[in-house]
Structures are given as C-alpha cells and as structure tokens.
Amino acid sequence: MAEHPAYPVGLRLTGRRVVVLGGGQVAQRRLPALIAAGADILLVSPEVTPSVQAMADAGEITWRRRPYEEGDLTDAWYALIATGDVDANTRASAEAERRRVWCVRSDDADEATAWTPATGHSEGVTVAVLTTDARGRDPRHTAAIRDAVVEGLRDGTLVAPHHRTRTPGVALVGGGPGDPDLITVRGRRLLAEADVVIADRLGPRDLLAELPPHVEVIDAAKIPYGRFMAQEAINNALIEHAKQGKSVVRLKGGDPYVFGRGMEELQALAEVGIPCTVVPGISSSISVPSAVGIPVTHRGVAHEFTVVSGHVAPDDERSLVDWPSLARLTGTLVILMGVDKIGRIAETLVAHGKPADTPVALVQEGTTAAQRRVDATLATVAETVRTEDVKPPAVIVIGEVVKVGPLVTAPSE
Structure with missing residues (x-):
C-alpha cells in the first residue's frame, strides 16, 4: 500500500484521558508536555525513573505500579506506548486500534497510528515538525528542522509579521x-x-x-x-x-x-x-570575570561576592559604599566603573585591613574581541593601571579567586 503523509493536527487534551505505558526515559521526556496540556494521565508501569516518580508523588499523574493489562486503554483519547516489552507493546497497540485510540509507539513507528512531532515553543507559538518523505520518522532530521525554526523565531532572524494591533x-x-x-x-x-x-x-x-x-x-x-x-x-x-x-x-x-x-x-x-x-541581562559583574577564567565564587575560596560601583572615590561625600566593611570581607569584591578611582579604592581597602598583596585582575572590554586581562595586587594596581594604560570599560576583581583558574586573555568562541 502506498505511503501517505501524516495529517498534522493539534490535540486539545485538557481533562481527557491519556494512557502512558512504560515509565522509562521516553515517558520522562513526553510527560511534561502532556501535563502542560492538562491531560488526565494514567501511567502503567512496574517501575519508573526518579523524575517520573516525582510527577506521581506531586499528583500530576496517576501511576499504576504493574505491567500493561488488556482494558488499560478504556476511555482513553490518546496513548503513548513505550515499554521495554515488545509483546506488551504489540497487544496494547492492537487494543488501541480496536478502541479507536490514537496511539504512538516508541519501538515501532510503522505500527503506530500517530507520530510525535519534534516540537518547540517561542512566545506563544508552537512549532511542530513532521517530514513527509522517507526521513519522516528520523528524529534527528525533524529535530534539526525544529531547532532551526525555533532559534530563528527566538533570535529574530526569522520574523513573521504580526497581523494584529500591537500595544505600543x-x-x-x-x-x-x-x-x-x-x-x-x-x-x-x-x-x-x-x-x-x-x-x-x-x-x-x-x-x-x-x-x-x-x-x-x-x-x-x-x-x-x-x-x-x-x-x-x-x-x-x-x-x-x-x-x-x-x-x-x-x-x-x-x-x-x-x-x-x-x-x-x-x-x-x-x-x-x-x-x-x-x-534582565547578563551582568558584566559575573560574566566578564568568567570570560577570563575567574569564578567570582569557588568552593573553599569565596562564599560571597560583592558588586560595588566605583564611579565615586571612597573619600567623596557622595559615596554610599561602606568601604571599611568591605575591607573586612573575605570573599570576592567586583568593582564596576572604577578604573580611574582604583588607586584610592585600593589605598582605602588596605588602610582598613585588606592585605596589600590581595590579588587584583582588571578586565578591559570583557567578552569582546578587544578583551584583555591585566593582573596586579592592591599594592601595585594603581601603578599597573598607568603603565598598562588600562581604560574603561573594565571590570575589576579583587580577591583570592583571581588566582584560581587558568589565565584566559581572549573571549571564548
């Protein structure tokens, strides 16, 4: 019999019975979407993965802890057959056919009456891909197409015009x-x-x-x-x-x-x-240090990190920063907008107890092609900024985490 393409349709499963046979990795991947669709889910399996167990414990699904039995598909609108028992899968598929229940089989797509498309979501749009040729049941092919479409919608390279009034x-x-x-x-x-x-x-x-x-x-x-x-x-x-x-x-x-x-x-x-x-955006206070191999926290080295604006000096009456308290902290200090004030900042920290040999890293133009890292200590950072001609924008990292990772001077690809 000639092969015909599958007919695409979106199932509205809210409050309708869906039966899932098998509690392994296939079920673990498919269950969240069925739960999100509002289906009344019955799962039949002697054993399940820990994630599926958590869904049952949370009341998101009903779990019958036994193998498939004839009659399990009674009143079902849709069935997912994904056990490791081929005979049970065959019997369940036959029951689905008799009861006119649309049925997906993870072990034999040719014996199924429905196929699961590769799906993705972007701002209220669901993309579902089923190819119509011999590759139609190749999950890698359909997933690649799905990913390309969804990525294009998300990053703006694929823009569909809105035929509706936009709210300014x-x-x-x-x-x-x-x-x-x-x-x-x-x-x-x-x-x-x-x-x-x-x-x-x-x-x-x-x-x-x-x-x-x-x-x-x-x-x-x-x-x-x-x-x-x-x-x-x-x-x-x-x-x-x-x-x-x-x-x-x-x-x-x-x-x-x-x-x-x-x-x-x-x-x-x-x-x-x-x-x-x-x-929200990724703050330079954590991303720029990361780009040059500096973790702002690291087990056994820093249990906290503090982000400070350095646009006014410690002795400026406009400053809202408690610099003496910062000097007593043992974690990481990240200073933004502080290149031209770093000399006075370093002096203040040392004056209030921060060791003069505390490591300092200055990262200029972080994550861009012009990125560079310059290392110093609190005792030498002012002179280093002058001799190395460090210019804004630069993120300044102070603390032992500066010495933790490998030295990275160019943005990662």
Missing part, C-alpha cells in the same frame, strides 16, 4: 556584557521587532547592524542637552516615541537594574502611563 510601549532590554551572542533570547526577539532603539554605548553594538533599515537608532550617548541632562533626555525620548505608538527598545549594557538607571527610566514611563517591559 517600551522594553528595557539588558544587552549583556558586550558579546552580541550573550543577549537573552527574549531581548534579541524584542530588538528584532522594534521600531525605535535607544542604545547605550556599552550595549552590544554589533546587534544594531542587524536591524532593518526602517528602524530608528538613537545613540543615547549623543542625545542633546549635554552630559548633566543626558538621563532626562533619554527619558523624554522614550516617552515621545512610545506616545507615537511605536515599539521602543532601550538597549542597555549588562542588566538594566545593575548600575543601569533602569528603574529611573521605568518610573518616568510609569508617571505618564506608558507600559514597560523589563528584560
């Missing part, structure tokens, strides 16, 4: 430490859908080149009114474009709430009733 608003997107591959999936998708992008100097600049020509890009570092009024000008630009009904992305370096003034921008938007979505 602003997304504060943390772009990560600089490497464009380190922005979150959600952040990249919102960037691909934006009408206007207001970008920080420290955001992942390479991503701007991928934007369509119609997208307006505003360089936040060059907004009028001068340095003092820069933040107010950014707030005004966000409000102005959002009020025009545009989708606005505020692309920031690192995370919006880690020394990023994200809350100031959100508050300004909230005051005029503009909706705002905050998308």
